[in-house]
Amino acid sequence: MVVNCYAAFAALAVALASPGAAAEPVHVTLHRETDRSQTMVHEALVDGAITDVWTAISTPEGWMSWAVPLAWISPANADVLETSYNSADRPGGPNTIQQRFIARIPGRLLVFRTIKAPEGFPHWETYRGVTSVFELEPAGRQTRVRLTSLGYPDTNAGNALVGFFEKGNAKTLENLQQRFLAGPVDWNKR
DSSP states (O other), rough: OOHOOOOOOOOHHHHHHHOOOOOOOOOOEEEEEESSEEEEEEEESSSSSSHHHHHHHHHHHHHHHOOSEEEEEEETTEEEEESSTTTTTTTTTTTTTTEEEEETTTTTTEEEEEEETTOOOTHHHTTOOEEEEEEEEEEEEEEEEEEEHHHHHHHHHHHHHHHHHHHHHHHHHHHHHHHHHHOOOOGGOO
16 A cells, blocks of 8 residues: 555644744745756754754754654664654664765764655655755854755656655754754654
8 A cells, every 4th residue: 555655744744733932934945956956945043052953963862852753773874864753663664764874064064865765655766866955053042954955856756846845844844943942752642
């Protein structure tokens, strides 16, 4: 049975939305590159120290504090973060997501590419060519988080993915903001 992953991600985004202190809105911009590919940039201010935000985006424990109930890094491959939105999943399961870290500058930059998507994820062959970059910079007592996604092709599949991740990545950064406003997510209460 093929799962509609867009619907599953959208449902998760709604489930993660929680009332609490308001954060500044996430800013989204789209750029068409000279090769006609699209680059999407999401930017948000997070009420946390840059070292804490870095931990939240670069470690399994950090991801579990705001993004997913389960996250692992295999001792055999420290460059692959595997996550799941389902607390019953196990490493390597059909519904996990794997992201390979391509480059890291601790506290500043994390570059990754998704190398495994949940079973049935629409347009997977297109999405596997997208590279994502988290950039962090101090902004007074806050941290500016920029999530740039590069390489969405000018195709029907590429445009569908841009439409999905334009909203999905905004919600992701809103969840990161909420983690620092309201504390870590308690997945047992979700």
